[in-house]
Amino acid sequence: MASLVLLNGAKTHTGFLGIVCLSASKASYSTDVPAWYRPLKSTNQATFKKGPGGRSSFNGVVATVFGCSGFLGRYVVNKLGKVGSQVICPYRADSSDVQHLKVMGDLGQILFHPYYLRDEESIRKAMKYSNVVINLVGRDWETKNFSFKDVHVDGARRLARIARESGVEKFIHLSALNASEHPTPCYYKDGSKFLQSKYHGENAVREEFPNATIIRPSDMYGQEDRFLTYYAHFWRRFIRLVPLWQNGNKTIKQPVFVGDVAQGILNAIKDPDAVGQIIQAVGPRRYLLRELVDWFFRVMRKDENWGYIRYDARFDPTFKLKVALTEAIQLSHPIGNLHHERVEREYVTDVVEKSVPTLEDLGVQLTFMEDQVPWELRPFRAGLYYDSAIGEFQKPAPPQVLA
Incomplete structure (x- = not known):
């Protein structure tokens, strides 16, 4: 049932369905495509872009973010809401766990x-109504209800399959940088099951x-992360002694700022x-682990004068005993995020x-650790409530960057 429609003064054949995009000179988002024509993927008016752009507009993206309540999830939801996306936030447990996400979008744009x-x-x-699905679901340690395979492989496969069957246009899956079928063991002889499951999860999603x-x-580092706070927690050290495998020299x-990863997902x-x-989500600079840990404690004003000493964990069997004891007494969350999987991945070199x-290939301007980390570690300073005079403490020396 073809017809002719006048489009900016020119006749255009609309095809079988008689569908055409009428572009006006004052139309929003006119710079996204050629000014004379914007093809429509649907005739449903609810999917059309509305507004001049920004949080109080709708950009045509309806995204379901699985794992929205996690560390990275809230950054992704905020980025999506900021550009006018409609976000569906699936949650488990109690709905109050995700209520803080409500203010990250305009009225009616953040749904649960x-x-x-x-x-x-x-x-x-x-x-059901999404054109983008983002899978951020993951676990750093296994529980009695969910193993790594249940979450990273079977769960990822299930989400990808249902997304394909539901007609979702784009599926974005979060993996891990050093994911490998046979991770090289470092501190524990069995290697990292987390990285192994992430590898198989990638294959499951691809299938x-x-x-x-x-x-x-x-x-990733940022507010309430599991990288900076891991080293800053008192349970990670023995009073003021910090054990590292091979003293952090190997x-x-x-590391990458969590906001940069969220921006990369948005750009993708x-x-x-x-x-x-x-896409490899890594920071702009590489460091030896010992340089980073030494710098973290300098930033927290817990240097050698405070009593900080770093030593080789290979010659201290009590550290493994402490990790095993922590896992044995944990109810749900390990104290200080100290468990054998975290310790093992701590010593895996980023390849x-x-x-x-x-x-950077997605157009993300990366954040330097030297600019961000002092702010993130500020709550962990020694003598936090001490009102220091201007210039009383020297600025800590930055970590040495590898070429």
């Missing part, structure tokens, strides 16, 4: 839906959703070239492949 990772019907409902975008972040880290949604790609795109 209960779900269970093994319940396919609740997952389908959560992504179910071949055009999925996979993000591989290194250690491990290279390239908008970038058509990111479809089906693997960045030159042939694989990074966040």
